[in-house]
Amino acid sequence: MKIRLFDRKKNESKLPFFTPQDLVNIRWFWNNYLVQRTPWLLIVLGLILVQGVAYQQFLSLTESGLRVIFDEGVITDLIQVCAIVFGLFTVRAVTSYVVPRLSTWLAASAVMEMRRDLIEHMMTFDLSYFDRTSPGETILRLVSQAEGLSSFVGQATVNAVRDFVTVIIVSGYLIYKAPVLFASALVIAPAIILILQFVSHNIKMVQRSAENALGAYMNTLEETVNGMRTVKISNQERFEEERLLRSTSEIRALAIRLQAAQATVMPAIDIASAFAYALVIGFGGYMAISPSYDIDGAAIIAFLIGLVMVFDPLRNLAKFFTQLQASLILLDGVNGMNRIKPTITDVEKPLESFDTTGEILLSDVTFAYSPESPLFDKLSMEFRAGERTAIVGATGSGKTTILSLISRLYEIESGKITIGGTNIQDIRISNLRESFSVVAQDIVIFNASLWENIKYVRPQSTDEEIWEAAEAAEIADLIRSRGDMPLGPKGAQLSGGQKQRIAIARAFLRKAPILLLDEATSALDQRTEERVKRALARLAEGKTTIIVAHRLSAISDADRIYVLDQGRAVESGTHQELLDIGGLYHGMYSTQKGEYH
Known part of the structure; x- marks a missing residue:
């Protein structure tokens, strides 16, 4: 068993950063829920470009301001530079407010449509799917995973695009100003790529295990809550408590493992960045001192500021790619429901x-x-x-x-x-x-009034028809006494006989052939059974x-x-x-x- 587990991990370590199924899932989400929002996405991208250009212009003005201070000493020029810098950051502040608001709205709308489609698709599933699939797994996909996907698409992805645009624009400016110096800073790029490649697959494995553990926990919790009567009458509170705590302990352990895998990225990039900074300071200082290069101290300082403006977004991008691996598991879980085909x-x-x-x-x-x-x-x-x-x-x-x-x-x-x-x-x-009209033993009761529970099978029914069905099922008096009071989860406030009389009233109301x-009549006492049998006999006439x-x-x-x-x-x-x-x-x-x- 240990050998098989080792072989599985070995094979998983050879997977590409994006598996074929990942690409299928991404295309599915893009084609169905994002492509129609392309105009809005282009607006977001345009605002992000404005943010990137603002950073590049700030860098250029910083270099100009340093030269004013070191060389020219003209106070009016310095005031002008400061005013423009303030204006640039004002523009960036406005876009920094608009972009998250707009992107969150787009992502939430896309995920809402996705949930709508998945719910509609779920309603077509065969009954056998619900027989073999725990409710916790379905809830996990439609609630937790969908919500996590919404946050990732609406916030993390847009921030990553912003960081990527910033890196490209600022890097382009740095290459223009000092290509040799920028090339020396690129020595850390292979290290960052290797780190991401090493960490990504481990994150996927842990995230998949975490989602399975969370689904099992939700299922266990549902079983415990639904079976609380049996739990208490059997005096098994401590057993259920320990069972739930074991599940939460497993989730905790997996969360720590996931965080540990993600946490290795930032320190490694920081060390690589420190090496690049040291290299640029040393080599840049030599270039400023040496008469062989046409570069001054102001340009070197501006270049170092530019590197900060590049490396900070790069750190965020590295973090994004670790989050992406976890989110790909969420996307696969959500799309997994879409791949289920009814027979x-x-x-x-x-x-x-x-x-x-x-x-x-x-x-x-x-x-x-x-x-x-x-x-x-x-x-x-x-x-x-x-x-x-x-x-x-x-x-x-x-x-x-x-x-x-x-x-x-x-x-x-x-x-x-x-x-x-x-x-x-x-x-x-x-x-x-x-x-068909059905009176089943496992009748489903909703946490609504008796009236609404009966009306459920035929929403267009008139009040007279509902009263007629309730009278025939011997439950009209209970409706009058309870009024609009809800019946509790799964009809917890009703007896077994009352639940079955609701089912019988539904059958009267449906009027199917x-x-x-x-x-x-399994949950009825003998006296009530006789009354209901007479009602059922009337209901069955001619059917x-x-x-x-x-x-x-x-x-x-x-x-x-x-x-x-x-x-x-x-x-x-x-x-x-x-x-x-x-x-x-x-x-x-x-x-x-x-x-x-």
């Missing part, structure tokens, strides 16, 4: 309408969540139009999965699923799913209804009952027919029989 998509010319009142058929359906865990192998089932068909079976037999396959939350591997004779893969996904009930249930009392009056066992439909018939068979259903009923007396 459940519409066909080229999807059908907008189909016979929602027809029967639903599963014909030789094969499906597996993973190759190692096959679930259905050539499963065939029939759900007759307008009838109530139930599916029962042990946990893990695939009951809920059938509902997911019918609504194309997952894609079958082979076989066919039809509604009214139309293959569901030929129907536009949005139109297909609009035909196909009704899917997944353990719709094709598929019921997934564990409690057989909820489906004893179904028109047909399928019994699943290990992904196969082993029995089917009415309640009485299945009891007469004396098979698996009879055994399940006998086990639960005590509940009905």
